[in-house]
Amino acid sequence: GWTDTVAAAHLALGHELVGASRTMLSLACDHALERIQFGRPIAMFQAVRHRLAETLVAIEAAEALLDAAWLDGSPPAAAMAKASAGRSARTAARHCQQVLAGIGFTTEHPLHRSVRRVLVLDGLFGSARTLTAALGEDLLATRQLPPLLPL
Numbered sequence: 001g002w003t004d005t006v007a008a009a010h011l012a013l014g015h016e017l018v019g020a021s022r023t024m025l026s027l028a029c030d031h032a033l034e035r036i037q038f039g040r041p042i043a044m045f046q047a048v049r050h051r052l053a054e055t056l057v058a059i060e061a062a063e064a065l066l067d068a069a070w071l072d073g074s075p076p077a078a079a080m081a082k083a084s085a086g087r088s089a090r091t092a093a094r095h096c097q098q099v100l101a102g103i104g105f106t107t108e109h110p111l112h113r114s115v116r117r118v119l120v121l122d123g124l125f126g127s128a129r130t131l132t133a134a135l136g137e138d139l140l141a142t143r144q145l146p147p148l149l150p151l
Contacts, residue, residue: 007078009125014066014078014085016121021059021085021092024114028052028096031103042099051095058088068149076138076146079131086128089118 029052032043042048062085069081093115097104104111122128139145 003075006125007073007075010075010078010082010131011066011069013121013124014062014069014082017082017085017089017118018059018063018066020114020117020121021055021062021089024092024096024111024118025052025055025059027109027111027114028055028099031100048099051099055092055095058091062088065149071150072147074146076135077149079126079135080146080149082126083128083131083135086118086122086131089122090128093118 029043032048032052033041035042037045043052062081065084066081069077096111097115100109100111103109106112126134
């Protein structure tokens, strides 16, 4: 019972993390399109585009892994999905903060709410770092790879 409950919590928290990541990406994209630097929107600069693209790829990968974990239904798959969602959410927070620059540090901008949410949600029922370490220890102890997920 408890193992299944923790697996369900991992999946639910993973989806919450993906949602918060999408919110941060939306805020950063809107800012990049509105902020004018050197006579053009900062969304035209390659460095900004790369950060936003890397964030989107991380979010989409986490969401695909969450969907596959729902189909698989095993606790290790749920833990992998939550770890991936936590890592992608931290990537989103870092890159979106960079795109938003100084305004992202203020409490006047809504980014801080999503960043706080990500930090709290990632820590619940194991952070990305601790879940990854625990999954690695299990792999070393059992010397068995988990079955492939239906991606």
